[in-house]
Amino acid sequence: xxxxxxAINAATSYFDAGEFxxxxxxxxxxxxxxxxxxxxxxxxxxxxxxxxxxxxxxGFTVEIHPNPLLDRARFLVAKRVEDPKLPTLFCYGHGDTxxxxxxxxxxxxxxxxxxVAHEASGERWYGRGxxxxxxxxVINMEAMRRVINTRGRLGYNVTFLIEMAEExxxxxxxxxxxxxxxxxxxxLLIASDGPRFSTDGxxxxxxxxxxxxxxxxxxxxxxxHHSGNWGGLLANPAIVLMHALTTLxxxxxxxxxxxxxxxxxxxxxxxxxxxxxxxSGPDDPKIDPWWGEPGLSGAEKVFGWNTFEVLSFITGDPExxxxxxxxxxxxxxxxxxxxxxxxxTFLPLIRxxxxxxxxxxxxxxxxxxxxxxxxxxxxxxxxxxxxVKSMERTTGKNVTVIPNAxxxxxxxxxxxxxxxxxxxxxxxxxxxxxxxxxEHVLPFLMKEGLEMMTGLFWDLGDGFPASESIKxx
Numbered sequence: 001x002x003x004x005x006x007a008i009n010a011a012t013s014y015f016d017a018g019e020f021x022x023x024x025x026x027x028x029x030x031x032x033x034x035x036x037x038x039x040x041x042x043x044x045x046x047x048x049x050x051x052x053x054x055x056x057x058x059g060f061t062v063e064i065h066p067n068p069l070l071d072r073a074r075f076l077v078a079k080r081v082e083d084p085k086l087p088t089l090f091c092y093g094h095g096d097t098x099x100x101x102x103x104x105x106x107x108x109x110x111x112x113x114x115x116v117a118h119e120a121s122g123e124r125w126y127g128r129g130x131x132x133x134x135x136x137x138v139i140n141m142e143a144m145r146r147v148i149n150t151r152g153r154l155g156y157n158v159t160f161l162i163e164m165a166e167e168x169x170x171x172x173x174x175x176x177x178x179x180x181x182x183x184x185x186x187x188l189l190i191a192s193d194g195p196r197f198s199t200d201g202x203x204x205x206x207x208x209x210x211x212x213x214x215x216x217x218x219x220x221x222x223x224x225h226h227s228g229n230w231g232g233l234l235a236n237p238a239i240v241l242m243h244a245l246t247t248l249x250x251x252x253x254x255x256x257x258x259x260x261x262x263x264x265x266x267x268x269x270x271x272x273x274x275x276x277x278x279x280s281g282p283d284d285p286k287i288d289p290w291w292g293e294p295g296l297s298g299a300e301k302v303f304g305w306n307t308f309e310v311l312s313f314i315t316g317d318p319e320x321x322x323x324x325x326x327x328x329x330x331x332x333x334x335x336x337x338x339x340x341x342x343x344x345t346f347l348p349l350i351r352x353x354x355x356x357x358x359x360x361x362x363x364x365x366x367x368x369x370x371x372x373x374x375x376x377x378x379x380x381x382x383x384x385x386x387x388v389k390s391m392e393r394t395t396g397k398n399v400t401v402i403p404n405a406x407x408x409x410x411x412x413x414x415x416x417x418x419x420x421x422x423x424x425x426x427x428x429x430x431x432x433x434x435x436x437x438x439e440h441v442l443p444f445l446m447k448e449g450l451e452m453m454t455g456l457f458w459d460l461g462d463g464f465p466a467s468e469s470i471k472x473x
Contacts, residue, residue: 004458007150008394011143011454015447020142021125025114026050027095027134028127034096034165040072043164046095047076051162058145060160065180069172069369073165077183080158087464088157089457090186090420091144092410093137094166094193097129104437111439121282126440131432135441136192136449137162139427143453147461155461159186163410169211170410171369177413187464188383188421189414190456192449194405195428197278199445202391202452203400205424206384207415209303209336210374211408212343213311213367214350216241216331220361224316224324231325238315238329244359245331248350249308253291259349261293261306262340269403272379273299276400283431302406306337332367338404339374373412375422376404383421386465387456391425394455395448421468425453 014020030046033039044064052062055078065075073096100111109115111128129135147154161184165171177184196203218237225234248257255261265273278298280287292301301307310333316326337343347364354362377384379401388399405424415422427449433439 002151004455007146007458008451008454010146010150011450012447014142014146015450020138020446020450021114023138023142024125024127024130024135027138028114028129029112030095031100031112032096032129032164033099034073034167036099037072043072043096044074047074047162047164051076051078051095054141055160058141058148060158065176067165067172068175068179070165070168073163073168073172075164075173075176076162078158078160078162080154082153082155082157084157086156087188088159088186089460090184090189090414090418091137091140091158091160092163092189092191092414093140093160094133094163095129095137096164096167097132097134098167098435100128101437106438109438111437117440123443124440125443125446126438128439130441131195131428131439132434133166133193135446136427139446139449140190140192140453143450144457146454147457151458151461153461154457156464159184166410169213169368169370169372170413173410174370174413174417177417181418184418186418186420187467188423188460190387190423190425192425192427192453193409194407194424194426195430195432195434196426196445197276197400197402197430199281199429199442201397201400202395202425202448203402204384204387204391205402205405205426206379206381207339207376207404207422208372208374208409208411208424209306209338209404209406210343210412211372212335212337212346214333214335214347215365215367216245216333216362217328217365218244218330218359218362219328221327224322224326227323227325234325236325238313238326240359241315241329241331241362242313244354244357244362245310245333247353247357247359253307254293255306255308257349257353259345260308260335260341262338264340265296265300265304266340268379269304269376270300272401272403273297273304276303276402278302281429281431303402303404304338306335306341309334309336336406336408337374339376341374343371343373372408372410374404374408375412375415377415377422379403381421382466382468383423386459387423387425390456390459391452394452425449425456
């Protein structure tokens with residue numbers, strides 16, 4: 001039967017037979033930690049061996065392109081052209097991960113081996129890159145394969161991009177896409193990354209918050225000096241830096257400088273977020289309602305506002321503290337921001353603010369190679385209602401539309417540089433421990449994701465959603 005139902009049944013059988021688990025196991029086994037130079041060979045092996053063979057078996061042509069900013073993290077572009085006159089779908093995934101953090105996982109698990117655990121809350125599959133992002137782009141590839149096998153064709157063209165430095169802020173991606181706009185041009189992006197806000201039902205996100213990491217450093221002198229002899233005489237850089245940071249963010253997490261946050265939340269965004277209730281799941285930390293911008297709902301804090309976080313704070317020797325006034329203090333901080341603020345103003349604004357506050361000896365520099373910018377598709381774009389209808393038809397569940405994810409992805413590159421509407425369909429969940437030991441996925445979400453994406457890719461063959469120009473939103 002060459003029907004939508006037959007394609008979805010094929011995806012279900014692929015999962016139930018253990019084939020998806022086997023494919024994910026093979027993907028996780030490649031140690032694709034992009035921040036560690038020693039894994040350069042692994043990054044290339046993931047593209048040139050694993051991904052190339054899978055795409056070619058689906059009738060794609062594959063090319064691997066150099067990265068203009070980071071040579072070890074190249075770009076794989078796979079294309080399937082059924083007819084140049086047909087519309088083109090763009091898909092994206094990243095094969096790189098954060099470091100494995102070997103030795104820190106429960107039960108002495110190897111982060112580079114998929115392991116199955118049956119726990120009180122249900123079955124879990126552990127492994128680095130499961131949630132972020134290997135399982136998610138494997139789901140989309142294999143869902144597309146089921147449509148091709150069932151129908152004999154897709155009914156449209158596809159360009160699939162796999163990058164290998166998303167966990168470093170996607171250095172080189174914007175430059176590569178700008179230089180190859182014609183090769184990468186498409187009518188619609190459908191991709192998957194990040195968590196659902198609830199395991200009870202699917203959601204789609206139309207963009208992301210941006211992310212800017214900054215290094216604050218204050219250094220007064222060389223070496224530490226005995227705190228008994230010099231305490232009270234020598235300025236302590238840790239204390240000074242802590243006070244400097246509290247001029248930017250309050251003790252309750254409110255961003256204090258008006259230039260680092262939006263002036264308001266747009267009515268259309270507020271209306272969409274009024275339908276979203278953020279709550280902790282069984283394995284999630286308990287939400288602190290007193291934290292963050294006063295007067296906002298939980299959904300507005302995460303999806304509609306800016307936040308300032310201290311990711312790490314170092315002074316002296318944390319492993320072997322000495323009775324000495326430390327010579328320096330350093331904090332890595334992060335601003336997550338929505339499209340309603342201009343991130344290019346943040347760094348000069350912070351520098352001037354610290355100078356005005358008397359903290360002129362503190363240096364502030366970017367802490368990553370590049371910045372992921374914020375982006376957001378208009379919720380009224382025709383592609384949004386089309387995607388919701390398809391997903392609800394497959395799952396029988398209500399689909400929540402979220403204007404943008406709380407995390408950061410290079411969606412700005414696709415929406416604004418290449419110029420296409422963007423739909424993100426996440427397959428993970430908030431308790432997945434991505435970027436930490438014990439990263440995992442839930443099998444029932446993987447299975448539902450396969451079925452849902454198969455339905456989406458099938459429905460595209462029956463006709464793309466109405467085209468509409470991309471407007472800033």
